[in-house]
Amino acid sequence: MNNQELIAQCEQKAKQWLSPAFDKETQDAVKSMIESEDKNNLIESFYKDLEFGTGGLRGIMGAGSNRMNIYTVGMATQGFANYLKMNFKDKEDISVVVCHDCRNNSRLFAETTANIFSANGIKVYLFEDLRPTPECSFAIRHFGAQAGVNLTASHNPREYNGYKAYWGDGAQVIAPHDKGIIEEVNKVTVENIKFEGNKDLIEIIGEEIDKVYLEQVKTICIDPEVIKRQHDLKIVYTPLHGAGRVMIPRALESWGFDNIHCVKEQMIKDGNFPTVDRPNPEIAEALTLGLRDAKALDADILMASDPDADRVGMACKDSNGEWILINGNQTCLLYLWYIITNRQAVGKMQPTDFIVKTIVTTESITKIAQKQKVEMRDCYTGFKWIAREIAISEGKQQYIGGGEESYGFLAEDFARDKDAVSACALLAEICAYAKDKGKTLYDILMDIYLEYGFSLEHTINVERPGKSGAEEIQQMMKNFRENPPKELGGSTVCLWKDYLTLESVSADGTKTALDMPATSNVLQWFCTDDTKVSVRPSGTEPKIKFYLEVKDTMNSASEYKALVEKAMVKVEAIKKSLNLD
Numbered sequence: 356m357n358n359q360e361l362i363a364q365c366e367q368k369a370k371q372w373l374s375p376a377f378d379k380e381t382q383d384a385v386k387s388m389i390e391s392e393d394k395n396n397l398i399e400s401f402y403k404d405l406e407f408g409t410g411g412l413r414g415i416m417g418a419g420s421n422r423m424n425i426y427t428v429g430m431a432t433q434g435f436a437n438y439l440k441m442n443f444k445d446k447e448d449i450s451v452v453v454c455h456d457c458r459n460n461s462r463l464f465a466e467t468t469a470n471i472f473s474a475n476g477i478k479v480y481l482f483e484d485l486r487p488t489p490e491c492s493f494a495i496r497h498f499g500a501q502a503g504v505n506l507t508a509s510h511n512p513r514e515y516n517g518y519k520a521y522w523g524d525g526a527q528v529i530a531p532h533d534k535g536i537i538e539e540v541n542k543v544t545v546e547n548i549k550f551e552g553n554k555d556l557i558e559i560i561g562e563e564i565d566k567v568y569l570e571q572v573k574t575i576c577i578d579p580e581v582i583k584r585q586h587d588l589k590i591v592y593t594p595l596h597g598a599g600r601v602m603i604p605r606a607l608e609s610w611g612f613d614n615i616h617c618v619k620e621q622m623i624k625d626g627n628f629p630t631v632d633r634p635n636p637e638i639a640e641a642l643t644l645g646l647r648d649a650k651a652l653d654a655d656i657l658m659a660s661d662p663d664a665d666r667v668g669m670a671c672k673d674s675n676g677e678w679i680l681i682n683g684n685q686t687c688l689l690y691l692w693y694i695i696t697n698r699q700a701v702g703k704m705q706p707t708d709f710i711v712k713t714i715v716t717t718e719s720i721t722k723i724a725q726k727q728k729v730e731m732r733d734c735y736t737g738f739k740w741i742a743r744e745i746a747i748s749e750g751k752q753q754y755i756g757g758g759e760e761s762y763g764f765l766a767e768d769f770a771r772d773k774d775a776v777s778a779c780a781l782l783a784e785i786c787a788y789a790k791d792k793g794k795t796l797y798d799i800l801m802d803i804y805l806e807y808g809f810s811l812e813h814t815i816n817v818e819r820p821g822k823s824g825a826e827e828i829q830q831m832m833k834n835f836r837e838n839p840p841k842e843l844g845g846s847t848v849c850l851w852k853d854y855l856t857l858e859s860v861s862a863d864g865t866k867t868a869l870d871m872p873a874t875s876n877v878l879q880w881f882c883t884d885d886t887k888v889s890v891r892p893s894g895t896e897p898k899i900k901f902y903l904e905v906k907d908t909m910n911s912a913s914e915y916k917a918l919v920e921k922a923m924v925k926v927e928a929i930k931k932s933l934n935l936d
Contacts, residue, residue: 362398369397369400372385376546385418388400399821399822401420405422407536407540408537409533409537409894410527410739412427412428413517423464429548433471433543434536434537434542435536438535439451439477441539449477450480450498451477451495451501452503453472453504455505456485456507456662456664459626460626464518467550468504469552470550473555473557474550474551474552486602487601487660487665489664489665489773489775493769493770494568495521504518504521507519509666510637512633513627513633520536529872568776569606569609571769573609577781578701581784581788582611582787585787588655588786590614590656591617592657592659592660593644593657593660594664595621596622596628596629597660597664599775599779600622602664603660603775604617606779607783610784634661636669637682637683649670655671656669656670656783658779658783667762667775667779667782669782673797674912687717687758687760687764688720689785691712691724691756693781694755694756694766694781707752709730710724710731711733711734711757712733712758713735713759715736735875736761738759740872742771742772759773764781801915804909808906811907811919811922811926814902817901818897828898832892836853836878840933842882844925848881849861851879852869854877855875855876856874876892884906887902887903888902903926
């Protein structure tokens with residue numbers, strides 16, 4: 356299709372949004388796109404429908420079929436409502452929980468969602484204001500609701516918003532319900548949406564759920580005595596303007612920490628995120644103000660949550676007293692090491708306990724699990740897959756923790772999505788444990804590397820926005836499948852895994868089936884020196900992600916920085932092997 360054909364197609368589609376089914380503001384925005392000489396905005400807004408995928412919706416806000424607005428949210432909700440009524444046709448009362456974060460339009464989208472569900476005869480528990488994603492998951496389970504929706508775009512840039520769909524177990528939907536909901540959503544037109552809500556079916560919730568949730572979060576504490584001894588641990592926390600401001604300081608206080616400093620400018624709820632370029636705790640820039648305060652107070656730990664408070668970023672002092680960022684792999688490593696080590700120390704560890712990590716997360720966790728004889732499971736990226744592992748073992752085995760490299764961790768099973776509230780509290784406990792032993796978090800991390808081997812993980816995000824970008828990402832994956840690398844930065848590849856075909860191939864040509872619950876567009880390559888590279892298109896952002904893991908031996912903590920430099924040289928060599936330089 357040439358550009359003129361595409362423009363004509365988009366104009367035809369856009370004109371459908373000029374009907375009385377759409378409000379005047381939307382019609383005016385669409386008219387402006389059609390009349391503009393620059394057709395780029397028209398194309399990006401209408402070249403496709405914003406896809407309701409397995410995790411829901413996520414996109415840039417604005418008018419158009421490929422944008423987040425009350426109509427795309429409305430079609431998603433009407434389709435979801437239709438599916439719930441089909442799936443629970445014999446149930447007299449169907450209920451859902453609706454939650455939202457701090458983003459622009461999040462409250463509008465949440466109220467729109469609540470109105471549509473209620474107009475379809477479905478009871479709605481609507482949070483009074485922004486709340487963390489994990490509390491939405493918890494509330495679904497608490498009320499025995501059949502589903503839930505959280506209006507959030509997590510850590511995406513400010514122009515984005517999103518719609519996360521949850522099932523009755525509190526986890527984001529997976530098969531068969533994901534495909535069933537998608538089928539129903541795809542049948543809906545704007546004219547089908549029941550926008551007029553039934554107020555009698557909408558119940559506003561807040562503090563009563565906050566209290567129960569915080570009580571549950573407190574049960575995760577492994578060693579309360581160490582917190583009593585280190586109650587005045589200096590903690591700096593920032594919610595980056597988001598939902599963490601509501602619950603995380605309260606959680607820390609309830610665990611017994613009484614020296615908490617919140618970054619004042621970022622405790623203000625604001626969907627424009629005025630103090631950061633991107634509200635993502637994975638990015639160093641987002642922690643600038645937190646680091647300012649941490650240095651001024653000579654704090655022990657800096658922690659930051661993203662806008663919907665499901666991810667945690669952190670920083671601590673190194674052996675020279677300099678503040679350094681701890682990445683997502685290191686964070687997950689610290690959490691699981693501490694949970695295993697200290698559950699054993701206080702006699703809480705059971706033979707049936709298990710942990711979970713995602714396939715792109717550091718293999719150092721595998722080494723810990725093997726040495727400590729704890730069952731570890733690998734799953735796909737996304738906490739719905741970790742939640743699935745919890746669900747299939749419920750009543751038989753105890754989940755004690757799981758995480759992924761992208762700064763998400765879940766230390767409990769009463770919520771079924773990553774939880775920055777419990778993770779921040781547990782992180783403070785780990786820091787208290789370290790201080791109790793005259794150490795820092797950095798020292799603990801060095802101890803882990805000394806025992807289990809040095810590891811450097813590096814993620815490369817190649818952003819390709821828009822229609823042409825999506826096509827380029829598809830072509831990159833196709834090329835990697837047709838021409839898999841034989842070496843990566845000078846290391847010989849000895850094992851290839853393709854999760855789309857669920858096939859593993861070793862260097863001698865031996866093929867083995869991969870035991871996974873579904874297919875996924877992920878490729879992995881393993882080398883003879885334990886180098887590991889994974890590649891996958893992001894499911895929520897317009898980019899393709901490369902996860903690099905480089906191993907080495909560390910004999911003393913003083914070698915760490917030199918090993919990092921050596922590993923980064925290897926990373927650059929791997930980038931050349933993949934034509935990413």
